[in-house]
Amino acid sequence: MTRELPRGKDPGSPFVMFKKKKRVLNEDIPEIVRSSGLRHIAYIMDGNGRWATSRSLPRELGHSAGAKNFKEIVRYSKNIGVRYVTVYAFSTENWKRPQREVSAIMKLLDQYIDEASLEDEIEFLFIGDRENVDPRIAERLTSLEKLTAGRSFRLNIAFNYGGRDEIVHAVNKAISAGCTEISEKIISSNVYTCDCPDPDLIIRTGAEYRISNFLMWQSAYSELYFSEKMWPEFKPQDVDSAVIEFSKRKRRFGGV
Numbered sequence: 001m002t003r004e005l006p007r008g009k010d011p012g013s014p015f016v017m018f019k020k021k022k023r024v025l026n027e028d029i030p031e032i033v034r035s036s037g038l039r040h041i042a043y044i045m046d047g048n049g050r051w052a053t054s055r056s057l058p059r060e061l062g063h064s065a066g067a068k069n070f071k072e073i074v075r076y077s078k079n080i081g082v083r084y085v086t087v088y089a090f091s092t093e094n095w096k097r098p099q100r101e102v103s104a105i106m107k108l109l110d111q112y113i114d115e116a117s118l119e120d121e122i123e124f125l126f127i128g129d130r131e132n133v134d135p136r137i138a139e140r141l142t143s144l145e146k147l148t149a150g151r152s153f154r155l156n157i158a159f160n161y162g163g164r165d166e167i168v169h170a171v172n173k174a175i176s177a178g179c180t181e182i183s184e185k186i187i188s189s190n191v192y193t194c195d196c197p198d199p200d201l202i203i204r205t206g207a208e209y210r211i212s213n214f215l216m217w218q219s220a221y222s223e224l225y226f227s228e229k230m231w232p233e234f235k236p237q238d239v240d241s242a243v244i245e246f247s248k249r250k251r252r253f254g255g256v
């Protein structure tokens with residue numbers, strides 16, 4: 001007598017073949033992520049311009065390559081079990097760049113919003129000063145946040161973001177709400193990432209060894225990892241290396 005297997009459990013079934021596979025390179029990494037308590041990774045995606053220039057390409061093409069890589073790294077970070085990712089996409093200081101480069105970055109963001117609305121597991125939050133961005137883009141960011149609220153994986157995109165600006169914004173917000181004395185708790189509950197744990201690990205690519213005004217408040221006890229690679233060439237295996245390095249760090253938070 002042949003026993004019918006439930007749909008999708010039969011190894012030959014198309015439901016198995018086409019099931020969305022969570023691609024990981026090394027089967028041990030998700031367990032390392034879990035056991036090391038790595039919940040939140042923040043990426044300073046630096047080096048797009050140099051990546052392009054070293055290939056005799058315009059810097060704008062570096063940003064397109066960087067945007068493509070950003071999607072791959074976010075997906076991979078999610079697959080290995082990280083719950084929150086924050087990326088530094090555009091700083092409050094990046095307006096100093098040539099108009100042509102700024103416009104190219106804005107166009108990439110605009111295109112990405114269309115793709116992002118088709119994602120089904122990501123909750124988006126844009127962190128940064130939204131008042132000084134093109135109102136049409138600002139409105140699209142807000143709609144995407146509303147559309148994706150409550151999903152299981154959080155992606156914070158730092159756009160027109162500055163760490164100092166964020167702290168000033170948090171203090172002003174608290175004052176407007178009637179606060180008369182500022183405390184750490186009040187600032188923590190008014191920064192843009194107030195509903196996320198602080199980043200456990202901050203990865204900066206591009207062979208620069210600084211924070212560049214990123215998550216000034218939240219990074220107090222983050223582990224820092226620097227990669228010599230330019231952002232477009234930072235790949236999932238490099239995430240694995242950073243995760244393994246993180247798991248070997250001894251976080252003391254001021255204790256012994």
Ligand code: IPE
Pocket residue numbers: 045046047048049050051089090091094105206
């Ligand atoms: C990071 O790459 C992306 C943004 C700042 C928008 P860069 O554009 O800073 O690349 P480099 O550092 O000039 O190579």
Ligand code: IPE
Pocket residue numbers: 044045046047088089090091094208210212
């Ligand atoms: C930091 O990179 C900002 C982003 C990655 C968006 P920058 O290239 O702007 O930083 P600096 O100027 O080298 O410090």
Ligand code: MG
Pocket residue numbers: 046047048206
């Ligand atoms: Mg740079």
